[in-house]
């Protein structure tokens with residue numbers, strides 16, 4: 251693995267060198283930014299009409315030099331590995347930071363101070379957030395043999411009685427099977443052993459398994475962790491009780507234990523499990539979205555927003571989900587500031603609070619700022635890991651897509667010139683649904699769900715070079731879009 255990494259790095263250096271060399275000998279002299287800015291300001295004032303494709307290509311093309319400078323600094327220069335080092339310091343110091351916890355408060359204070367010290371304009375925007383605490387929890391198979399089951403209770407789950415729930419188990423592989431066998435579920439602990447298809451599809455078992463099982467009389471649920479790979483680690487996450495359905499305790503078990511229980515059940519073995527959970531939902535807590543800015547020089551009210559979420563689950567370090575996304579959003583602003591750049595519009599990094607509880611911080615932000623929706627140029631979120639970047643995912647009109655296709659061409663030095671359809675991100679989805687162009691990172695994420703919401707989400711998952719590349723991409727896209735003569739067409 252280490253060899254592969256260093257080879258990729260060498261190739262990248264070579265291609266960057268060639269790129270710089272070729273542009274040096276081609277004799278093109280892009281105008282300075284200041285010149286470009288004033289020239290285009292005049293055009294902006296006179297004309298907001300549609301540009302032809304060559305106009306767009308020419309305008310964006312003039313940013314090739316500044317894009318190279320950002321990339322050079324992030325990947326090989328003075329800022330090399332900075333986002334990784336900052337992430338390590340942050341997550342090693344603060345640790346994980348679930349909604350409502352003191353750790354999340356410390357995390358917000360830490361980032362507020364750190365970004366301020368970095369010379370950015372920082373402020374906090376208050377949000378009330380859920381406060382669920384896990385408490386002590388355990389599960390044990392007691393029949394046909396004694397075996398401890400590794401579990402993680404699911405966010406918002408109720409507790410068992412203090413002595414626990416001991417009950418016979420019904421194992422099913424799908425909601426359909428549960429329906430067919432509904433008459434067997436009463437008084438049982440229902441175990442879901444659903445296969446992993448994709449996170450988007452399979453997560454419905456974690457989200458709604460408890461209520462579906464309660465409808466047919468189950469007393470608790472144990473749900474196979476939503477992951478394609480396991481070394482006996484349970485994965486937590488939020489779950490939602492359906493209105494009007496009895497609330498029963500619910501936890502995730504490991505893939506290995508789910509399959510074990512399923513094999514035993516298939517062989518007609520009677521299985522009994524004892525589950526103890528001390529979970530509690532406390533009154534909503536005070537929290538904040540953390541906002542850092544570089545104010546635009548010409549249209550400060552217009553905004554390119556880049557973001558990740560600062561909260562995590564209460565296991566591991568939350569380095570991958572979503573420390574990486576938060577840190578590259580800060581890093582993008584640092585890179586731009588380091589180079590003495592200031593775009594036409596405001597660059598705003600937002601570190602969301604309580605994403606894991608259903609995007610609570612982002613919903614509050616939307617409520618507060620949607621009256622200014624016409625000033626939101628582009629909303630960006632990184633929340634699927636900061637591994638090797640493959641492409642930028644984009645949601646917007648065809649006209650906006652044409653502009654973005656030119657923007658990603660500036661990323662040739664790091665070989666990420668692909669623009670894909672469909673930006674993702676819980677925290678930016680409301681803006682996109684309301685018509686604001688959105689962007690997210692597509693990274694080499696095949697391992698993402700191995701670690702997601704588990705004790706395995708630590709700094710060890712992160713790679714400094716990958717974070718350099720993600721930071722460079724994030725910074726170039728945000729800066730160029732924020733500095734173009736016009737906002738992206740809706």
Ligand SMILES: [Zn+2]
Pocket residue numbers: 559571572605633
């Ligand atoms: Zn996340």
